[in-house]
Amino acid sequence: MPRFLLLSAILLSPLGGIASASDVLVEAESFDDHGGWKLDTQFIDEMGSPYLLAHGLGEPVKDATKEVTFPETGTYRVFVRTKDWVARWKAPGTPGRFQLLVDGKPLEETFGTKGAEWSWHDGGTVKITKPNVTLSLHDLTGFDGRCDAILFTKKGQAPPNELAKLTPWRKKLLGLPAETEEEGPYDLVVVGGGYSGMGAALSAARMGCKVALIQNRPVLGGNGSSEVRVWAMGLIRRGKFSRVGEIIEEFADKATLSPGTKEEFGDEKKEALVRAEKNIDLFLNHHADRVEMEGNHILSVGAFDTRTGARRDFKGNLFVDCTGHGTIGALANADWDMTDKGRMGMSNMWRWENTDEPRTFPETPWALDLEMKDFPYPKRFHGQWFWESGFDKDPLADAEGIRDWNLRAVYGAFNAMKNGDGAADHPNARLIWLAFIGGPRESRRLMGDVILTQEDIVAKKDFPDGCVPSTWSIDLHYPKEQYAEKFKDNPFISYAVHDRRVDRQFGYPVPYRCFYSRNIDNLFMAGRCISVTHQALGTVRVMKTCGMMGEVVGKAAALCTEFNCKPRDVYTNYLGDLFDLLELPGKARRITIGGPTTIPDDVLPNAGSRGPYTGLDPGKLDGIVIDDQQAKKVGQWTSGTGLKGYVGYNYLYSSGGSDASIQFDFVPKQSGLHEVRLAYLPHENRSSNAHVEVHAADGIKTVSVDMKKDPPLANGFISLGEHLFKKGQPVKVILSAKPSKGTVHADAVQILPLQ
Structure with a gap:
């Protein structure tokens, strides 16, 4: 449904004022054609909505357009919810400038030029002379202008901006139905479509579970998608249960660089694999933002379509938080922890190329003022994982600020290459990709019955339920002092400190008890929000390892469904049954819960305890x-x-x-x-x-x-x-x-x- 409404009655606004019957609210994500603008859903919990982003790498993007019907003609005051995204740093210039066109004619006001925070920018008045008009968002710079929503009102009063008032105001004015569409009930509801979420959904579905997979982006893979392009690290198919990881092998990228090319990350392959499973209902572009509880038990997860605003409630018996941020756990009041200082940050990687002809790049006075010595020169044409910031910034409430700082760092570096002291060496250089979706490493961690520590891993503590091999060294990131002199408050280049006392071949078996909540009785977790300390997170956080957690959780969910029990009961009563399922090939299937297992002919050969053999099998x-x-x-x-x-x-x-x-x-x-x-x-x-x-x-x-x-x-x-x-x-x-x-x-x- 379109996210705008022509109201036919007077409505009381949350501010106590009155919204006119002729008011028209248009959410930017509802535009019929996004043109070159990108739908950004990363910061919904922070600023209240998805929005459109003009991410053109210095070249203005194609207009986003929408046909809108007005209830009556006349003069309207226009408000556009936007921001000047560099104003918080008092940076010179306004890189996010754009215009609003009504039937091809721009309003006199230029947007994206005021306010360090999201707010309603007064665009003056416009005369509507006919019922149907075309709105266009016209980008002026290609440097990440952003638009959340547009209000046309005859009353002239600015809309509310405080989230507690803005959200119900939006819902009422947009005419979103009071009733939500109910989905399910499902055996397992998976929230988050990265490697851990895909692993959980595929594993559970192949064991007979009815599964909902909810992802707030248009693609699957998370950090391992074409949007972020972190290549899949961590070794699979080894350790105590060498079949674990075979599902991940089916969709893991084979990128030769990080960041690689879009094609190397195989977004279409991932989606096709999930959609081929009859037991999975896939909900892309759905953001989960609420839970319904009964005591310490989750009854449902609520989510809305980031394109239309339509809401769904996902009923289920079991839930797994694969959001990376522990979002569902936090909403359910699960026990969680987050390191106060010294957290790892967020990366926004980038790529450039040399063309056959000289290329120009706009001056960026609003970006970080960099010289070539201020950053590691990307000789291989790509800015890697170490373009990372936000170490002691709030990774939840200020995620947009961390991302925007990273953008300023990259634009500043490329400006140095093109217009600064590196210009003579880069006449043909062209910026071809910069991730606007951030790759975060650390935020909330949900607490389970075991909180895995660095000491456990180094001492090789043998937990009876150890099952997921973590082969990555204990890899923690810190700001690199060499490049932090100019920007000590928020350095943007990191380095890694490795504790290599991890068996890189067999792996350290992470216990199953790290994969379920200790106080929410039907909540699993997989990925970087599992029950570990900050130090232990350094080894378990890489994507293939996270994916194997999902595989284990999916099989545990099948046992919970079969025996009508909770995740903790799998450890106390059915651990042997879980181990039996972990011995099955990744492509093994059960049509019904607890039914006979079918093993197809094309299963992978069983790897040894140290992974697929490099010599004779x-x-x-x-x-x-x-x-x-x-x-x-x-x-x-x-x-x-x-x-x-x-x-x-x-x-x-x-x-x-x-x-x-x-x-x-x-x-x-x-x-x-x-x-x-x-x-x-x-x-x-x-x-x-x-x-x-x-x-x-x-x-x-x-x-x-x-x-x-x-x-x-x-x-x-x-x-x-x-x-x-x-x-x-x-x-x-x-x-x-x-x-x-x-x-x-x-x-x-x-x-x-x-x-």
Whole structure:
């Protein structure tokens, strides 16, 4: 429905005044054609509404237009809700200038030139001589002018601006229905369509849950969409449950740079994957802003269409907060925390290119006054993750200010390249992309039954419900002093401090109890708002890791639905059932909750505990293969991958004469003769008499292996002879360095039954 109303009766306004029957309110997002203006929904909770943004990178954008019908002709006073977006910093100039055209004729007033805060800019009067007119927003600069709404009134009184009064005033004047459309009930309502939300929705739907997925942007992926372009980091398909991450593998980008190109982030692929699931109802462009509670239990989440204002209530049994900001949890009065000082900030990345011809760029006196030495020169044509600010600014109430500061920083840098001391080197440079959607890293964290700490991770504390492998180092961002001299109050370049005591291959298993609220009984969370400390957030916050959290939550939601229980009960009563579901391939399906599982033919091969194999897959070799990762090691062994043809992830080597040894253990399930083989890769520095012992039912047999020579059998194996096994009696193969000369090589043991 259009977000404007021709009122046919006198209405009392929230201010106690009277709105005329001829008043016409037009919300900018309701324009029929947005032209080159962008719909910005990031700051609805902060300033009260979506708005249109003229984000043209210094080139005026195409007009946004709308046909409007007036109830009567005559003279109207015009008010436009907008702001001068650099005024808060008392910066010279007004970069956000635009005009309002009525049937092609601009009003005398230029907008975007007054007020550091959002307010109603008086545009003077206009004479309407016919019922139907065309309104146009005409951008004058391409530098992020913004328009929220336009009011035509014969009364001449300015509308309310205080949010508590503005919101009901809008609703009444727009004629939005008092009743909301009810959706559901759903087994799981997912709020937030980034990697964690997509993981949760797809995982739950494939286990038979009826799912609503609510996203307040027109695309899915969050920070991993074409709007923000943070490439997907964190390793998947490894650890205790190496099937977890297979769903994320289906849609994760393969970008070669961050930020990459729009095409690399595959917005269409993500949406198509979600829409292909019959159990998911997808609601793009819907902003969730309220919850209905009964005690500590969520009954529904309310959201409105950011294009029309139409409201929906999503009824559900279970809810998952994947907003990144813990928004649903906060609305439900869930326990939450946010670091006071030293938070990580928000990035707005950018790209430029060299064209075939010289290009100009407007002077930007209102941007940060930068020289080339004030910022890291983006030699690879892109401004990366470290273009970050807002460390100690309010990430919720001042998010627009943080984003706008980032814009000023980028425009100031490019101005230095084009018009400042870098001009001689950049005559053909052109700014081709700057994210107007910010990539935030940290705000609220919702508290669960476990609050994961840095100490837990470094000490490898073994929680019984550990399930999501976090492989990213504990990566925290701070302002970079080298570039902070001019702008100490809000530096815009960061650096990362890495605590690398995280197993980057196997990963640290994050416990399931971090993924549900400790005081709201039907609320899950996944993504960067889970139950961790500020320091622990440094490792779990990357997108593929967040996506795997969603996969776990989706399967837990299926168990809650099957057993009519709460998220906490999955840990206390059904943890084994959850682990069984985590062993299933990502494409496994159940038509109904708790029903039989169907596994299609195109599932990914099961990865090992350290992820997809970089060498030969042990599961595809004959017999039983025991890799060096599974062996017991004594002394100093070095991992290598330089010699190709190894089994699994790598091989090991150690100096001959040392105390190093490695033991491959095997418990036979049947008695009889078996051939035992050893895998190694030859090299001139290898031992010519590597000492190997086979301990079996028929005693201990010693074999000397010349590792300078090529192994005689397929896949790099050599036979250690035939040995008698007894069912249940352990077998050991021990390779020792001490009796050997030269470097000994350990890769894998293969066991083949002979009868």
